Amino acid sequence: MASRLAACEACRKAKVACDHKRPACTRCASNDRAGICIYRTTPFKRKKVESSTPSLQRSPSRLPTAQASPSFTPRNNPYPNPGFLGSSSHVAIFNQISPQDYHISDPYHASESDMAMSRYTGEHILLIQGADILRQLLNTFPLDAMKDFVNFWLATGANLALAEPFTEKCTENMTRLFSSISQEENWHLAYAQRLTQNSREPLQFSSDSDIDSFAAQFLDQKFRWESLGIFLSAVSRATIDISFFPSLFKTEQDQFVLRKLSTRLSDVALDIALSLDCLNDLQLILQYENFIVHTHVDGDQSYHSWSRLGDVMSSIFALGYHENVEKTKPPIPGFLAELRKMAWAITYSADKNIAIFLGRPPRMSKRFCHFQVPMSPTDSGQDSNTLDARYVAIEWDSDTPICYRSGMRWATLCSALKEDILELLREKQRDNFNHEVSIIRQKAESQWAHLPPQFRLSGTLRECSGNAFERDILASIRLDQLHVLFLLQLSLLDTLTEPDPSILDISDQMLALVVEMILLRDQLVNSGTGLVWKIAHFGLPAAGIILLSMLKQHQRLTDARSSWSKTILNLGIFVAQVQVGSIVRRGDPNYALIFKATQTMERFLDSVHRDGIQTPTQVPQPGEGSDDWAAFFSQDMCDFETDFWENLAYHPSLLASDASLPAI
Known part of the structure; x- marks a missing residue:
């Protein structure tokens, strides 16, 4: 006997037949309502009557009904994902005892009681808060106008430095996802649930994957909180560079409101994505771009900016991208290796410059990292991208174009020298101080000489x-x-x-x-x-x-x-x-x-x-x-x-x- 299938929420409320297709049923897809075609996790289980928390009782008018409230599970597993574990960890020792455990084939699965322990009211409210800000933003500023605004900003040549390959894609997919925002009273909650469900899904790839197939996992109906955060980071950055855009704002006050809302929602999108404990490349990209947004919004001296940069570095180490990413097992596609190199390089450079600017210790030392920079955009494979112990200058292709990646390469090379100088300043009384200064100067001059003429x-x-x-x-x-x-x-x-x-x-x-x-x-x-x-x-x-x-x-x-x-x-x-x-x-x-x-x-x-x-x-x-x-x-x-x-x-x-x- 065939198992009973539940209708999606839209068909159930309309009391019409549903063909149960996923991610969107045929009826919702044909009516441009795919974005709010949501299937309940336990549709046939009667909900228990629970007392509301005090914070929920204070503002009942802003909360959804029991049926529309999104069920938010912050983690699929209550036991935290350990991330990268290096050679000094206990795992390295046990791997010597049990080599077959290098790749765990039968991971622990949480029981139903364990899963219940991972549901926190605070994180549930975080999701509702994100839904509320999403509704406020899209009700205040037209989505099509925001999309045109970002495209206009991109047309000037500006972009998000690390998210550059995905900025335009995330912008274009915004209008496809939010195509029926006014057809349901609680559309914002439905979208929040969809974004959360998509953000739980791991990003899959193989050694022969390309960037388009990788991006397809977080676009269109698979849009995630991270994808939304990248778009909103672009909106915030565009408000810094463009002072007048009539379809969105004509006054500084409206410009400030747009910047504030987009930044706040980007923050919440990042917080929700991180709370799922599914750290991945897209989350890391959003973390870095969110840090850059806060340097513009809060200032370069702000503690908020400083702490967010620290969070980016924590994720770099947790993902293991401070190691040689080209030797990842199993092998990863070339575009992803370059993306991870860029993430490490741009974070390393930011750490050194911010440390010098604020007079604080750097937090990312090349002594504990595999120093690597992204390849030149020509992708010839002829240039060197790793500095050896003698610090031989990296070679550049003569036809290297002037672009974000090229600038990132140069900034990283200079940051390595700045780290050496910071170490010298800590011990100015060393006997060979002048000699080491001379060596660093020679390296700097050599790096400049190796730059293609069009960069000097x-x-x-x-x-x-x-x-x-x-x-x-x-x-x-x-x-x-x-x-x-x-x-x-x-x-x-x-x-x-x-x-x-x-x-x-x-x-x-x-x-x-x-x-x-x-x-x-x-x-x-x-x-x-x-x-x-x-x-x-x-x-x-x-x-x-x-x-x-x-x-x-x-x-x-x-x-x-x-x-x-x-x-x-x-x-x-x-x-x-x-x-x-x-x-x-x-x-x-x-x-x-x-x-x-x-x-x-x-x-x-x-x-x-x-x-x-x-x-x-x-x-x-x-x-x-x-x-x-x-x-x-x-x-x-x-x-x-x-x-x-x-x-x-x-x-x-x-x-x-x-x-x-x-x-x-």
């Missing part, structure tokens, strides 16, 4: 013939190279208050390039790091060293530089652009850092215009307050944040120039 910015940015995206990435590559040299020279200084001519020349080049990017900002497209990040990470340290040099005015510096006019002009442009609000405005997350630095620059420029640059005899001598001022500075040579600029503002020369100037 030799003249001004205005002279580049490439498009807006290519200009931005060329500037980023040059700034990373200068930053390595800057940090090397910084490590040789005994104190920040006495910069030498070498670091001054490097600072001049960095500041000039950042100022040129400010002036050409309408002709540039975010190629992985935004303009505000380049200003804070590269421009402010360079400007700080230049101001210290001008204030100190040693005779040898004066002799080496006959004129400061161009440098003063660049400082003036920087200050003017900040003051008019073209870079950051009050309320922006990085406003405080940049504005305080600008105030100090302005005080210096005012003193120059009134009195000219002081001669060495005019600088306060030891015993007149200069020693006390120098003592304000932190011993951390990489610290150029707010405290640096506050301390610099109290230089005796600036205080003496005009007593009426307000202190910072």
Whole structure:
């Protein structure tokens, strides 16, 4: 006798026949209702009457009926997925005893009582919260307009750096999935349940899989919370780069609301996906893009951004992508190996740059990782992609295009050198310090020499013939190279208050390039790091060293530089652009850092215009307050944040120039 089959929820409520096809029955598919064609997990089991939790009783109007409420199981197995277990783990020891256990063929299956233990009210509410935000977003902003908005943003050349292969696919599939959002009162709950069911499914692939077959597992009717999160990350990023899109927003307030809703729903989508304990490549991609969104929304100094980067690194290690991904058993397809290399490389690079920017320890050491970078986009297979113990520079194909992956390769190579410099700064008293600095400098110069000519910015940015995206990435590559040299020279200084001519020349080049990017900002497209990040990470340290040099005015510096006019002009442009609000405005997350630095620059420029640059005899001598001022500075040579600029503002020369100037 054939077993009894339950109708889907849509057919059951309409009291019509259902042919029970999955993922969507014929009736729902033909009526464009496939997205809400949901089958209950236990359709013939009578539900027990349970008392509501206090939090549910407080807002009954926002909750679904008992039949429409999505059943949310946070994990299919209450025992956590251990992820990657390395050579020091107990598994490695037991594998020596039982080699057949390398691949477990009969995993433990949780009992019904175990499964019941894994259902938590808090996670159930998380799903309802995601459904509510989804309804609010799509009821406030038209879905078609959001899709056009993201496509317009993509047409400028911008994209999500790691999710680049899937951004457009996830955007196109949004309208296919949400085609009947107004036909059911609780459509948002039905969609939330469908997204959750799909997110539980593992992503399957074999050694001969291609990227299209891989993506098909999280598109169309298999859309997941991760897919939704990638689309929403693109929406949030687009609101940063595009200030006016009439079909969505015409005012800053509406723009802020869209950014807030899309970011919040992206957060919830990620939280739900992670709660399922099914960590995979797509979740890792969403984690990284969500971190980048928060650097724009909360700021580069925000603890929220910092902690989310830590979560990305935790997932990298849990998935084992810090190991050689090409030796994964069983073998994985080439596109997936490259995707995992990119995930490791871009996270490693972000860790080093954020650590330097914030003056905090890096959390991802290449000592415990297999250092690997993605192949060049030409995919010739001829270039080397792993650094050996001697740190031989990676070879590049001469026809390598300028793209996200190329920029990622270069940023990772520079980050490896930055990690070496950070280790040197921790032990400046070592006997061979100068020798190791010389070795790192040789490596940096060798890496630059191995770059294809089209990647080396030799003249001004205005002279580049490439498009807006290519200009931005060329500037980023040059700034990373200068930053390595800057940090090397910084490590040789005994104190920040006495910069030498070498670091001054490097600072001049960095500041000039950042100022040129400010002036050409309408002709540039975010190629992985935004303009505000380049200003804070590269421009402010360079400007700080230049101001210290001008204030100190040693005779040898004066002799080496006959004129400061161009440098003063660049400082003036920087200050003017900040003051008019073209870079950051009050309320922006990085406003405080940049504005305080600008105030100090302005005080210096005012003193120059009134009195000219002081001669060495005019600088306060030891015993007149200069020693006390120098003592304000932190011993951390990489610290150029707010405290640096506050301390610099109290230089005796600036205080003496005009007593009426307000202190910072």
